[in-house]
Amino acid sequence: MSDFNKQAGSLSEKAGISSPEITNVSAINQIKFKRRQQPTATELIAGILEGNRTSLSRAITLIESTNPEHAEKANEIINGCISHANKSLRIGITGVPGVGKSTFIEAFGTHLTQLEKKVAVLAVDPSSSISHGSILGDKTRMEELVKDENAFIRPSASGENLGGVARKTRESIILCEAAGFDTIIIETVGVGQSETAVHSMVDFFLLLKISGAGDELQGIKRGIMEMADAIVINKADGDNIKRANQAKVEFNRALHLFPPKKSNWQPKVTTCSSITKDGISDVWNSILDYFEMTKETGFFQEKRNEQNQFWMMETINEQLKQNFYNQPEIISLLEQNKKAVQNNEISPFAAAQLLLNQYKKSF
Missing domain, CATH: 1.20.5.170 (Single alpha-helices involved in coiled-coils or other helix-helix interfaces)
Structure with a gap:
């Protein structure tokens, strides 16, 4: 065998560090107990x-x-x-995958901590529909912000939830506010035009876009554009500055096609670079303008009150769903009906009604 083949590869096992001869068993047991x-x-x-x-x-x-x-x-x-909650500004940030959400949030969050803000980032990663796993790599992508003592980053898996957020993001906001964070940023999975859930739990909804990716045409579509309180053209640096400014003009035109918002706020379109930090302060100033206006008109508190009612209903729905699937009678009957439906012995609708009737009997 050649000397080259004898060398240890990057995946080969190396000799570990041997345990010391004297080990404090009591200390080890105490650590395990704690x-x-x-x-x-x-x-x-x-x-x-x-x-x-x-x-x-x-x-x-x-x-x-x-x-x-x-x-x-x-x-x-x-x-x-x-x-101890309800004392923060809640900002939702969304955009298609690849738009640079994590990089933007790191630059934006760092700008806020430099202004002596305490920032909590609740980042939601998509879960695999096959393995049900999630990478949860936001802390890795925000390597500078994660070291900031005035910032807290919590990645969560979206699970089976639609709308770009995790199942308990709303409750996590309450805990972060109670811990003293005055600015809560929610980064969605970026699922496109179905971000209704995050819109119902934040005060300000920011949509990130990039130029040269067909996004200009998306600007005239309804849906997520109508929910956005601001549109930010990211990656406006280097050779892309001209294209970003052109996209800004296109989106401004598109926004004027929509009816006025209930808040009477006119969404603004800005450009920024998360690398050079150009335009980041303009984004924050735009958000401050929004909060100042909506608090003066009373819309800010009105929206918060509506959101509280919405999440009361969502919590009821969630609890009913969990209670249904955790009933012992339902668990066994559900498996029987799954097989019956697969074998075409009963229709899905009749099977569902049978299960619901059984659930009603438990009360």
């Missing part, structure tokens, strides 16, 4: 109100859990934090 020990809801609430990042992360993990045993503890935490 890791297994779960803090109470009261302890997590106290930690969140003190701004403890570990407590905040643990609490978000609890509320995101689908384990029914965690639901009661999660609700106790939310109830303990709700009176």
